[in-house]
Amino acid sequence: MTSVPLAPRQAPPPTRLRSLLFTLGPVWHRWRSGVRSAAAFAIPAGMLVAAGHSRYAMFAAFGAFAVMYGDGRPVRTRTGSVAAAGIGLLACTGTGALLGKVMGGRAGDGVVTVVVLTVVAMAAVYGINATRPGPPGALFFMMTCGGGMAAAKAGVAPATIVGCAALGVTGAVVVTSISAGIDYARGDRMTGPRVPAVWRRLRRSWSARSHAVTTTLRVGIACAIAGGIAVSLHWLHPYWAMLTALVVLAQGPHRTGGRARAIHRFAGTVAGLVFFAGLYQLSPSGYWLVALVAGLMFAIELFVGSNYAIAVFFITPTALFAGGAGAGKGGAGPMIRDRFLETMIGVIVAVIALSVVAPRAHRRTLYSEQQRMQTTARELLAALHEPMNARGRLLCDKLRFDLKGYENAGIDCAHDDARWMHSRWAAHAELLHDGHTLLTAAEAVPMGVTAIAPEQEETHLPAETSASYIPRGIFGADDGGSQ
Structure with missing residues (x-):
């Protein structure tokens, strides 16, 4: 199984104009x-x-x-x-x-x-x-x-x-x-x-x-x-x-x-x-x-x-x-x-x-991407209680796409609104890690195999994504990231 990518625990420093001009x-x-x-x-x-x-x-x-x-x-x-x-x-x-x-x-x-x-x-x-x-x-x-x-x-x-x-x-x-x-x-x-x-x-x-x-x-x-x-x-x-x-x-x-x-x-x-x-x-x-x-x-x-x-x-x-x-x-x-x-x-x-034009749109985009990613993650977890099928694979593709959108939105906020994003970055990084953990585990499930048995005792997911581990950022309440 591929390793789960880790987002840095601290927000990246704002990009300097000079570095972009002469790179x-x-x-x-x-x-x-x-x-x-x-x-x-x-x-x-x-x-x-x-x-x-x-x-x-x-x-x-x-x-x-x-x-x-x-x-x-x-x-x-x-x-x-x-x-x-x-x-x-x-x-x-x-x-x-x-x-x-x-x-x-x-x-x-x-x-x-x-x-x-x-x-x-x-x-x-x-x-x-x-x-x-x-x-x-x-x-x-x-x-x-x-x-x-x-x-x-x-x-x-x-x-x-x-x-x-x-x-x-x-x-x-x-x-x-x-x-x-x-x-x-x-x-x-x-x-x-x-x-x-x-x-x-x-x-x-x-x-x-x-x-x-x-x-x-x-x-x-x-x-x-x-x-x-x-x-x-x-x-x-x-x-x-x-x-x-x-x-x-x-x-x-x-x-x-x-x-x-x-x-x-x-x-x-x-x-x-x-x-x-x-x-x-x-x-x-x-x-x-x-x-x-x-x-x-x-x-x-x-x-x-x-x-x-x-x-x-x-x-x-x-x-x-x-x-x-x-x-x-x-x-x-x-x-x-x-x-x-x-x-x-x-x-x-x-x-x-x-x-x-829309000077704070990046904040609304971050919250929108977060909600979208969380929704897809919940749908994927629900699908893992059934045998893996074409819909499950489509949800994996969708979650990967949504994770990238959420990651890009966070980077935009870190560069354009560093002070606002500083206090939110740790939660953002944790949520990205949880999403990638779920995605990596789901992609490893063979077609026709039920990842999480109905009784939630037998699982084909690794320990940290089994039924006993619920990533809080994905399955908890939205944190109101645009506020």
């Missing part, structure tokens, strides 16, 4: 992910160039971004994750392209753009935070919607944009399937913990006190304000300001982490714009442009998990080349100026939203 983790172990990303784009884009459609080759990136959503996934689910992300990216690209075609240049275009992009951002943020698939998050869903919109306004047919993006999704799925097959043949069959079904995770987070809803609310308000400011200043592409606000806020209520992402976003974008200006002067096109963007996608994969500022340095020119393919005319100066100003607006709005 650089290892990168070269991700070279395979970088190769997959480069190939997923380069193959379909190269095919478009070879077919004489160089002008549209960059639109393949809108679908090829899906390959990044398979990174770190088990072999058995990797291709499905990429396909699901690809469908979402196609939907966002198509929505943006149709909006750009219908509304481009008409009265109210800016307002409609902000509304639609805000809805896309909120939907993506809620889905990502509720299901917890991991990086790269909601960024590319809004990016592809905005890019499709810009291309359609420049006169490219929506069917062409979506068709090229679909070719990119196909490239992402094929490359992912090949890599999964290679890993399987090599015996590198990475497995991950089972999680509840997607619809269960989405329904689970549909609560005003949940992390997903709080984050979605902040993102929606910040995107609407940042986009509204850009529109009021008569800028043509307010989505860049909205995208910046999304990136800063999309991971949740951790204020120090949000400030670090804001600084990373601003610094990375400024440096990336200078880099883009140099690349733009080279007038890359055809296979040379495809190779360039493939190299940028390789670099994004290397750094996206280690230092976000460096990743943004490469994301910025990638987004500009992909979104501006077939649309860019004249010099790069106005484009760079607008992106700089829009980024500054998005950063300022997002940082203010971190402190103003």
